[in-house]
Amino acid sequence: MPSRSGRFALSSDALIKAAVFSYVGLLVILPILAISFQALGQGLGKIWDDVLQPQAWFSLRLTFLSAVAMAIVNAITGTAMAWVLVRHDFPGKPVVNSLIDLPFALPTNVTGLMLVVLYGPVSALGKFLKVRGIEIIYAQPGIILALLFVTFPFVVRSVQPVLMELEKDIEEAAATLGAGRFATFRRVVLPHLLPSILTGVALAFSRALGEFGSVVVVAGNIPMKTQVAPVFIYGEIESYNPRGALAVSLVLLLSSLIVLILLNLLQRWGRERGT
Amino acid sequence: MEHSIAAVQVRPSAKRKSWKHGAMTAGTLGWFLILVLLPVAALLMEACQSGPIAFLRGLQGEAAAYAFWLTLWTTILAVVINTIMGVLLAILLVRYPFPGKTLFDGIVDLPFAVSPVVAGFMFIVLFGPQGVLGRWFEAGGIKIVFALPGVVLATLFVTLPFVTREVVPVLREMGREPEEVAFTLGAGRWQTFWKVTLPTIRWGLIYGITLTTARALGEFGAVLVVSGNIIKRTQTATLHIHQEFTDFHYQGAFSASVVLGGISFVLLLLTEFWKKRHKL
Numbered sequence: 001m002p003s004r005s006g007r008f009a010l011s012s013d014a015l016i017k018a019a020v021f022s023y024v025g026l027l028v029i030l031p032i033l034a035i036s037f038q039a040l041g042q043g044l045g046k047i048w049d050d051v052l053q054p055q056a057w058f059s060l061r062l063t064f065l066s067a068v069a070m071a072i073v074n075a076i077t078g079t080a081m082a083w084v085l086v087r088h089d090f091p092g093k094p095v096v097n098s099l100i101d102l103p104f105a106l107p108t109n110v111t112g113l114m115l116v117v118l119y120g121p122v123s124a125l126g127k128f129l130k131v132r133g134i135e136i137i138y139a140q141p142g143i144i145l146a147l148l149f150v151t152f153p154f155v156v157r158s159v160q161p162v163l164m165e166l167e168k169d170i171e172e173a174a175a176t177l178g179a180g181r182f183a184t185f186r187r188v189v190l191p192h193l194l195p196s197i198l199t200g201v202a203l204a205f206s207r208a209l210g211e212f213g214s215v216v217v218v219a220g221n222i223p224m225k226t227q228v229a230p231v232f233i234y235g236e237i238e239s240y241n242p243r244g245a246l247a248v249s250l251v252l253l254l255s256s257l258i259v260l261i262l263l264n265l266l267q268r269w270g271r272e273r274g275t
Numbered sequence: 276m277e278h279s280i281a282a283v284q285v286r287p288s289a290k291r292k293s294w295k296h297g298a299m300t301a302g303t304l305g306w307f308l309i310l311v312l313l314p315v316a317a318l319l320m321e322a323c324q325s326g327p328i329a330f331l332r333g334l335q336g337e338a339a340a341y342a343f344w345l346t347l348w349t350t351i352l353a354v355v356i357n358t359i360m361g362v363l364l365a366i367l368l369v370r371y372p373f374p375g376k377t378l379f380d381g382i383v384d385l386p387f388a389v390s391p392v393v394a395g396f397m398f399i400v401l402f403g404p405q406g407v408l409g410r411w412f413e414a415g416g417i418k419i420v421f422a423l424p425g426v427v428l429a430t431l432f433v434t435l436p437f438v439t440r441e442v443v444p445v446l447r448e449m450g451r452e453p454e455e456v457a458f459t460l461g462a463g464r465w466q467t468f469w470k471v472t473l474p475t476i477r478w479g480l481i482y483g484i485t486l487t488t489a490r491a492l493g494e495f496g497a498v499l500v501v502s503g504n505i506i507k508r509t510q511t512a513t514l515h516i517h518q519e520f521t522d523f524h525y526q527g528a529f530s531a532s533v534v535l536g537g538i539s540f541v542l543l544l545l546t547e548f549w550k551k552r553h554k555l
Contacts, residue, residue, distance in 0.1 A: 012464060013371070020367050023360050027432055028385055031397035034407055038400050077306050084303045088296055096304065098547050102311055104486075105539040107493030107513045108391075110532040113520060114314035117321045117529075148310055203387075210390025212496035213513075217520070230392040230496065237396055237500060246400075249393045256388035260381055 032253070039246040050247035055223050059232035060251060066140070066228065067208035070147040071201050078155025078204075079197055085156070086163045103152050111149055112217025115142065138220045143228060146214040151204035158200030159193055162270075166192055195270030202266060206259040209252060318536075322529035333530030341507045342515035345426070346535075349511065350491040353430040357487055361438025362480065368439070369446040386435045394432050395500025398425060421503035426511060429497040434487045441483035445476045478550055485546040489539040 039047060050056060084090075085097055103111065119136040120126045129136065136142045166189065174184040212230040219226035221235060229248050236245035323330055367373075368380055386394065402409040402419040412419055419425050453475065457467040473480075495513040502509035510518065512535050519527035 016363050016367060017371070017373070020360065020363050024364070024379070024383065024435075027428070027435060028382055031394075031401050031432075032385065032389075034401040035393070035397045077303070080299065080303045081307060084300050088300045090300050090304070096307070098544055099312070100307075101543055101547075102315065102540060105489050105493075105543045106315075106536045107495055107516070107532075107539070109495045109513055109517050109520075110318075110493070110536045111314075113516070113528060113532055114318040118314045118317035123317070145310075149314070152307075152311060206388045210388070210393065212390060212392045217517070230390045233390075233392050233396060234496075234500065237392075237399070242400075245396060249390075249396055252390050252393055256385075256390075260384060260388050264377075264381060 035246070035249060036253070038242075039250040042243070042246070046243075047247045047250060050244050051251060053244065055227065056229075056232060056244055056248050058224050059227045059229045060248065062140070062143070062227070063209055063229040063252075066143045066147055067205050069144050070151060070208050071205050073144075073148060074151055074155050074204050075197055075201050078152070078200055079159055079193065081156045082159035082163055086160060100153050100156050103150050108150060108211065108213025109217050112146060112214040115146060115149070115214070115218045119145075137218060138222065138226060140219070140226060142218040143215050143226060146218045147208045147211060150211055150214050151207050154204040154207070155197060155200030158203065159196045162193055162196040192273070195266055195273055199263060199266050199270065202259055202263045206256050206263075209255055209259070318529060318532060322526075322533045325526065329526055330530050330533075333524075333526035333528075334534065336527070338506050338510065338518075339515055339527065339531060342510050342512045343531075343534075345423075345510070346492060346512040349426055349430050350488055352427055353434050353491040354484060354487050356431060357434050358438055358480070358484055361435070361483060361487075362442055362476075364439045365442035365446055365476075368443055370451070383436055383439055386432050391433060391494065391496030392500055395429055395497040398428055398432075398497075398501045402428070420501055421505070421509065423509060425501040425503075426498055426509055429501045430491050430494055433494050433497050434490050437486040437490065438480065438483035441479040441486070442476050445479040446472075449475045478553060482546055482550065485542050489542055492535060492539050 051060070081100070085093065085100075106114075116137055117123060118125060119129065119142070121130065121137065126137065134141075136145060170188055170192075171184050174188045175181070179187065210230055211228075212234065215228050216231050216234070219228070219231075221227055221231050223232075223235075227235070229252055233245045233248050233252075236242065236248075322333075364383060368376070368383070373379075389397075399420050400406055402412065402425065404410070404413055404420070406420070409420060417424075419428065449472075453471050454467050457471045462470065493513060494511075495517070498511055499514055499517070502511070502514065504510055504514050504518070506518070512531060516528050516531045516535070519525070519531065
């Protein structure tokens, strides 16, 4: 009996491993290796030249700057939202709590469509803003707005559970010892929340670097004005110019890899803080 | 004694605190309302503006029907494959030691980090007519890119991590003991999985499946690049919406958006509702 089950276990272990490794290998590792080799096959100098082409360089710069702007806003509003959801009471709280994930449920180009309907040149709000010289759609503010929308849940959902576990006692102890509310927040609460805030921000940042659907609908595809890196890549593929697409793809891939590694370190830091 | 002092000290500031509380709650909810809910409301109003008949007429037409049908089948396929592989992957990551595990763990998360456009492009580089493997497939008469297999591959790629990411923490928390007890009591592998492991990971699994479904229904960028967007062949529901929008068929784009977004959102709400109910 033991030997039979042992042999069975051995063979099914090997089967699971073989199935999983070949699946992930074919679906993820092989395509990434293929695109990397294709890009690197041209030589580093050529890649560098392609990245420095004005349109490519502009699109990368716009992508990173927009992502940074999004990250700063979301770090603050996401933490505030998590705080309000955990610590404050207001009518309809469970409804708001389940609506937080709405941006994750919507197809990205539908998100773009919504923003165009609301702020576009035909809408009442769009006309109102245009008269005052504010353009959102087919302009850079639209990019940041779209990024804020699609990444909104990341920081909230990352901070919320940590805040729930954070004992109110610690804050009360600090308050009793004479710390003001702001000092308590800065010295006691913030250090506890920091790993989770940064984790949420890193997830949002990596999503923002690659975001395509919402941005292409909202900001259009205007070179040197609203063309972000993923939209640039799309344009190059469509016009059969794989060289430019390869170089910028490689930069985006490397960036997401770096963010992933940072995330891993952050989570380790958070776990050490937790214990 | 000390405790009561603390309580007394907290009280005087209570009124001022509640005013600040109110302002913060209102400000945060207002931001959420303007950023997320207002655009959703705008789309809903715009879609329903000309009445229910116009709304439904927006969904008519062979191209729309085909697009939704294709999305349905692609989603079913992606959910089935990635549920099975996702659970196996989670078991492998939690229960088996192997060299390079940390790296492999990171690789599994890559589809979340890679831009959908780059994901689509990767499949073109690999399986396209001039691709490394594509040339080989093409010689055998099998078209992957700009055809249905490409649509499925892209969807599988972008939805790969969801089930694994939801199941891994549950498996880890569960520990080895329940399974070992079942083994000792003479249960086979399958029996242990069905009767012990699966019931424990059930809620994580259901949540992962919901997220997979929502993402598969809504994937746009990767599918756009890899499919070639051929009407009534490789055009999925999101691509159909985009086509209607760029062709100035706004009612068609809005109606289809409401249906597609509505399905994903209701799915997500239901899962959260079940999850909460189960925990209580």
